[in-house]
Structure formats: C-alpha cells, structure tokens
Amino acid sequence: MATGNIKVTAENIFPIIKKFLYSDHEIFLRELISNATDATLKLKHLSTIGEIKGDIGEPIIEIKVDKDKKEIRIIDQGVGMTGEEVEKYINQMAFSGAEEFLEKYKDKVEDSGIIGHFGLGFYSSFMVAKKVEIFTKSYQKGAKAVRWECDGSPEYTLEETKRKERGTEIVLHIDDDSTEFLEEHKINELLNKYNKFMPIPIKFGTREETLPLAEDAPKDAKPEKITVDNIVNNPNPAWTKSPNDLKDEDYKAFYRELYPMQFEEPLFHIHLNVDYPFHLTGILYFPKLSKNLDPTKDRIQLYQNQVFVTDNVEGIVPDFLQMLRGVIDSPDIPLNVSRSYLQSDAAVKKIASYITRKVADKLTSLFKKDRKAFEEKWNDIKVIIEYGMLSEDKFFEKSDKFALYPTVDKEYFVWSELEEKIKPSQTDKDDKLIVLYASDVKAQHSYIDAAKEKGYTVLLLDSPIVSHLLQKLEGSKKDVQFVRVDADHIDNLIKKEDTKISKLSDEEKEKLKPIIEKVIPKETYTVQLEALDSNANPFIITQPEFMRRMKEMQATGGGGMMGMGNFPEMYNLVVNTNNDLVSEILSTKTKKKQERLIQQAFDLAKLSQGLLQGEELTNFIKRSFQMVK
Numbered sequence: 001m002a003t004g005n006i007k008v009t010a011e012n013i014f015p016i017i018k019k020f021l022y023s024d025h026e027i028f029l030r031e032l033i034s035n036a037t038d039a040t041l042k043l044k045h046l047s048t049i050g051e052i053k054g055d056i057g058e059p060i061i062e063i064k065v066d067k068d069k070k071e072i073r074i075i076d077q078g079v080g081m082t083g084e085e086v087e088k089y090i091n092q093m094a095f096s097g098a099e100e101f102l103e104k105y106k107d108k109v110e111d112s113g114i115i116g117h118f119g120l121g122f123y124s125s126f127m128v129a130k131k132v133e134i135f136t137k138s139y140q141k142g143a144k145a146v147r148w149e150c151d152g153s154p155e156y157t158l159e160e161t162k163r164k165e166r167g168t169e170i171v172l173h174i175d176d177d178s179t180e181f182l183e184e185h186k187i188n189e190l191l192n193k194y195n196k197f198m199p200i201p202i203k204f205g206t207r208e209e210t211l212p213l214a215e216d217a218p219k220d221a222k223p224e225k226i227t228v229d230n231i232v233n234n235p236n237p238a239w240t241k242s243p244n245d246l247k248d249e250d251y252k253a254f255y256r257e258l259y260p261m262q263f264e265e266p267l268f269h270i271h272l273n274v275d276y277p278f279h280l281t282g283i284l285y286f287p288k289l290s291k292n293l294d295p296t297k298d299r300i301q302l303y304q305n306q307v308f309v310t311d312n313v314e315g316i317v318p319d320f321l322q323m324l325r326g327v328i329d330s331p332d333i334p335l336n337v338s339r340s341y342l343q344s345d346a347a348v349k350k351i352a353s354y355i356t357r358k359v360a361d362k363l364t365s366l367f368k369k370d371r372k373a374f375e376e377k378w379n380d381i382k383v384i385i386e387y388g389m390l391s392e393d394k395f396f397e398k399s400d401k402f403a404l405y406p407t408v409d410k411e412y413f414v415w416s417e418l419e420e421k422i423k424p425s426q427t428d429k430d431d432k433l434i435v436l437y438a439s440d441v442k443a444q445h446s447y448i449d450a451a452k453e454k455g456y457t458v459l460l461l462d463s464p465i466v467s468h469l470l471q472k473l474e475g476s477k478k479d480v481q482f483v484r485v486d487a488d489h490i491d492n493l494i495k496k497e498d499t500k501i502s503k504l505s506d507e508e509k510e511k512l513k514p515i516i517e518k519v520i521p522k523e524t525y526t527v528q529l530e531a532l533d534s535n536a537n538p539f540i541i542t543q544p545e546f547m548r549r550m551k552e553m554q555a556t557g558g559g560g561m562m563g564m565g566n567f568p569e570m571y572n573l574v575v576n577t578n579n580d581l582v583s584e585i586l587s588t589k590t591k592k593k594q595e596r597l598i599q600q601a602f603d604l605a606k607l608s609q610g611l612l613q614g615e616e617l618t619n620f621i622k623r624s625f626q627m628v629k
C-alpha cells in the first residue's frame with residue numbers, strides 16, 4: 001500500500017473547489033460520466049485498431065445510488081487504469097490542472113465554471129463527496145486492480161485490490177450537505193439534462209418490460225414480464241447520423257425527443273454538418289411562432305461530443321436565430337468555461353457566421369424547391385427572417401433570393417419580381433419607385449381601396465420591426481421609398497404631375513382654413529388644403545410616413561429619433577378643395593350649420609381611420625340621426 005501527499009501549492013484544494021463552484025455542484029455527475037465515456041470510447045477504438053484482441057462486448061456505464069450508505073457509484077467497462085496511471089493522471093496531472101487553476105483564479109472567486117478547462121473534471125466529485133474511492137483495472141495484460149482513496153485532504157491512499165472486471169468504479173461517499181443527490185429523481189433529472197444523448201448507454205436501475213404475446217397464444221394467456229436495464233440515454237441521436245439516412249419523420253421524432261412538452265410540429269429543419277475549419281454537427285428547427293411563445297423555454301441546446309453544455313446559446317448562435325430550436329454539437333466548444341470566454345473564442349465566432357450562412361442557404365433552397373409551401377409558411381417565419389435581415393449584413397445580402405413581399409391580396413413576390421411589377425405604374429415624377437404598403441387590412445381599408453383603384457399594388461407588412469427594416473431597405477436599394485397607404489392621399493403618395501388645378505381660389509382657401517381650424521382640435525391635427533381628385537373624400541386624415549415610422553422605431557427599440565416615442569400622436573387633416581362638400585362648407589351662411597358640416601365630415605374621416613371612439617362616437621351617432629331625420 002502506498003500513501004502520499006498530493007502536491008498542491010494551496011494547503012487544501014478541496015474547500016476551494018467547493019467554494020469556487022458552489023452554484024454548479026450538480027455538474028460532478030456529468031464530469032464523471034464524461035470520463036467514463038472517454039474511457040469506454042478509448043477501449044472501443046483500441047479494439048477496432050486491433051490493439052485489444054477478443055470480444056469487448058457492448059460496454060455500458062452504470063449509475064448506482066445507495067441512499068442508506070450515502071453512496072453514488074459510477075461504473076464503466078472502459079480501459080481502466082494501472083496503479084502508475086492513477087498515480088500519473090489522478091494524483092499528478094489532474095492536480096497540475098488544479099494548480100494552474102488556483103494560480104490563475106485565486107483572485108477571481110466569482111469566475112466559476114472553469115473546471116473542465118483545467119482538467120479538474122474528476123476532482124469536481126469533491127463538491128458533493130467527503131470521500132472518494134476509485135476501483136480500477138486496466139485492459140492491459142497482467143495489470144493489477146488498484147484502489148485509490150482520498151478524503152478531501154491532500155493525502156491519498158493507493159493499494160492493490162481484488163477486482164476481476166476491466167474498467168473503473170468511482171465511489172462517492174456523499175457529504176451531509178449534498179444528500180439531495182441521493183434522491184433517485186434528482187439523479188434522473190441530472191441524467192436527463194446532461195447525458196440524454198451521450199454515446200455510451202447509461203444504465204440507471206432496471207424496469208419491467210412486457211413481452212408481446214405469440215400470435216397463436218391462448219386467449220387467457222398472460223403476457224410475460226421481464227426485467228431489463230433501464231437505459232436513460234439515446235446514444236445515437238439524429239444529429240450524429242447522415243442526412244441521407246434520415247426521413248422527415250425521423251427529424252420530427254427527434255424534435256419530440258428533444259422537447260417532450262412541445263406539441264406543435266416544427267415548420268422545417270436544417271441539418272448542420274461541417275468539418276472545416278471547425279467541427280460542428282446539429283439540427284436546427286424553425287418552430288411555429290405564436291404570441292405566447294416563451295423564449296426561455298425549449299431553447300437550442302449546445303453539446304460537446306454529445307455532452308450537454310448549455311441551452312444559453314447567446315453569442316454562439318446569432319441573435320436572430322435564438323428563437324429557433326434544436327441542437328448544435330461541436331468538440332471545439334470548451335465544456336466548462338465562462339460565457340465571456342466563450343464569446344471571445346475564435347472558433348465560436350466562426351460558428352455563428354457558419355450557421356447564418358447555412359440558414360440562408362436552406363431558406364433559398366426551400367423557396368426554390370417548393371415555392372407554394374414556402375409562401376404558406378412565410379407568416380410564421382417572417383419575423384425571424386426580417387430580424388435577420390436587419391441585424392446580419394451577410395444574411396441581408398442573401399435574403400433577396402427568398403425574402404417575400406406579400407400583397408394585401410395574398411400574392412407573394414421576391415424583391416426583383418415586385419420591382420418589375422410596380423415599376424411602370426409606381427414610379428413618381430422624380431423617378432423614385434414608391435412601394436405602397438398597409439399594416440392592417442381592416443383599419444386601412446379605404447386607403448387600400450383608393451390605391452387599388454389606381455391600379456397600384458399594396459403590400460401587407462405587419463411585423464413589429466417592419467419600420468426598421470424599411471429604413472434599411474431604403475438605405476440599400478437605389479431610389480426606392482416605402483410609404484404606408486394612409487400616409488397621405490394617394491395622389492400625393494405617388495406624385496405624377498406637379499400641380500393640380502384647384503376649384504377654390506387662393507382667397508377662398510385663405511378664408512376656409514381658419515373656419516375649419518376653429519372646429520377641429522389644433523394640437524393634434526394640422527389642416528392642409530389640397531387640390532385632389534373631385535371624387536376623393538372631402539376630408540382625409542393622414543399620418544406622415546416619416547413621423548409615424550420614427551415613432552414606431554422608437555417603440556420597438558433602437559433607431560428612430562431620440563424622444564420621438566414620447567411625442568403625442570400628430571395627424572394631418574387633408575381638405576380636398578376640389579370636392580363639392582368643401583365648396584358647400586365655404587358657402588354655407590349659417591355659422592352653426594357650417595360648423596356642423598365640418599364636424600360631421602371630420603368625424604367621418606376619423607371613423608375611416610378607426611379614430612372615433614367613446615363620447616365622440618356617441619355624439620357623432622346622435623348628430624347623424626338628427627341629420628337624416
């Protein structure tokens with residue numbers, strides 16, 4: 001038997017480990033299962049290359065909990081260790097990691113989550129155990145089994161022991177302050193969180209399985225029950241397979257496996273697979289976005305060689321794709337590092353731009369392959385795509401191929417098609433292409449109608465960030481301007497000629513303006529007299545595009561003009577000097593009647609904008625009944 005002192009610069013490393021990693025105690029199980037997995041994968045590799053002769057069977061990893069003895073055991077059938085190897089890897093190497101760790105982080109107690117990075121994996125067991133034993137036997141011929149023990153002081157014991165089976169058994173004698181880990185449900189929870197897709201089968205207890213009855217079994221035959229290993233993981237998850245071997249159904253099944261509480265099917269998936277300049281596999285899903293979507297639930301999961309790392313992929317996956325679901329697995333992602341480290345990591349940065357490109361390519365191919373199906377999905381995916389166009393320039397460049405511009409009549413165009421269609425009719429006198437859009441088909445009905453009557457195309461752009469996107473589109477496309485149909489009278493939106501003849505003379509106009517201004521609230525409405533088509537309404541309420549868009553941009557964050565968001569609503573009241581009613585208002589002699597006509601026309605204009613409510617609406621209805629009496 002050998003005893004010795006583990007060499008560490010600090011007097012006693014274990015209390016420090018505990019303190020450093022206080023919040024992350026539960027990762028001990030992941031670390032130990034990772035080691036067991038590595039040892040098993042090594043064994044399989046040695047067997048494949050002929051280093052190990054004979055059958056190695058189907059090695060599994062087993063977790064056992066003994067609540068009475070306060071023990072957790074992690075048992076593998078991997079390569080095991082010789083006495084020298086324990087000496088080297090557990091006593092010295094692991095501790096050199098510990099030393100480095102201490103050296104680097106002694107002043108930064110708050111920076112936790114760095115263990116794996118420093119090869120402290122095994123020692124994380126001391127976060128929950130007051131004593132740890134290792135029973136191990138190497139695969140090497142003639143190797144003797146050894147037992148190592150350490151109680152959290154720098155002293156350890158290493159001795160020969162009796163053990164026939166190849167592999168390693170770690171026994172954790174759980175500390176009194178960590179007994180929660182002796183609960184079966186807690187272990188199940190951890191296995192489900194961190195080890196659900198690890199590559200070696202993990203057994204935790206047993207379960208009953210009912211065998212199917214033989215076809216010719218008598219009617220009263222009872223099905224036979226057998227006890228089988230309870231394997232908690234799926235060692236071959238879909239993302240590790242080749243896309244050629246997977247059908248649509250398999251992808252959907254994997255989605256359900258990942259998110260058992262999700263009942264909505266995903267819209268489509270993207271299988272990621274890259275070997276150079278970094279390794280990455282994964283499957284991303286576009287979910288159906290609904291209003292009650294909780295962005296903190298069922299997020300993209302990040303794995304390193306099938307070991308769960310985190311479901312906070314901020315900084316790894318571009319912002320606009322955070323709403324997607326699925327998994328990303330890369331051996332190049334460090335297991336246990338702090339978030340700031342992850343974000344500054346060069347490999348991680350490349351991952352984000354690769355994913356962006358891949359998503360753009362997939363959208364392009366989906367659009368090309370089945371345009372109709374893509375159009376049907378557009379409403380569900382547009383927010384993600386529009387957000388991507390806004391935030392990622394590379395994505396914006398590619399989006400011309402698949403970003404759709406739907407009309408109020410549910411026709412869908414990509415930019416080049418739209419341009420071709422509206423260029424002849426919607427180019428104004430200054431050679432600007434005016435793109436008309438609505439945000440609410442019902443509320444803006446009369447304006448849409450007026451535009452359609454002129455043969456114009458009206459888009460329906462109703463996502464919350466659309467004003468930001470239009471700003472960006474106008475900045476990148478030459479001589480293009482977007483205007484919402486209710487921003488002005490249609491003749492003013494797409495100006496074809498400079499002046500229109502007004503029925504009212506300049507003196508008449510000067511007389512009329514103050515009369516109207518007296519009746520309508522000046523602080524909200526600016527009166528504007530304009531010579532429009534005689535068929536156009538007498539009074540039209542508009543909200544200038546610029547003003548409205550800036551306010552919207554303020555409200556949805558970023559951009560826009562400072563302070564605009566708090567500005568009161570301001571509108572224009574366009575008075576059509578060519579409409580007969582306006583002439584009538586001017587020529588009405590009785591002041592009372594004149595005011596009533598103005599009020600009535602004004603209320604009608606408000607009504608068509610959805611602005612007439614409450615008391616004003618009640619008064620309007622009363623007045624209207626009196627007028628038709």
Ligand SMILES: Nc1ncnc2c1ncn2[C@@H]1O[C@H](COP(=O)(O)OP(=O)(O)OP(=O)(O)O)[C@@H](O)[C@H]1O
Nearest residue numbers: 035036039080089094116118119120121122123168
């Ligand atoms: N179950 C095991 N079977 C065989 N060898 C093991 C086992 N557990 C640990 N070891 C050996 O002990 C070494 C130290 O383990 P430890 O978990 O501390 O660090 P690591 O696995 O090398 O790195 P990290 O876990 O930080 O990624 C391992 O590299 C391995 O050689």
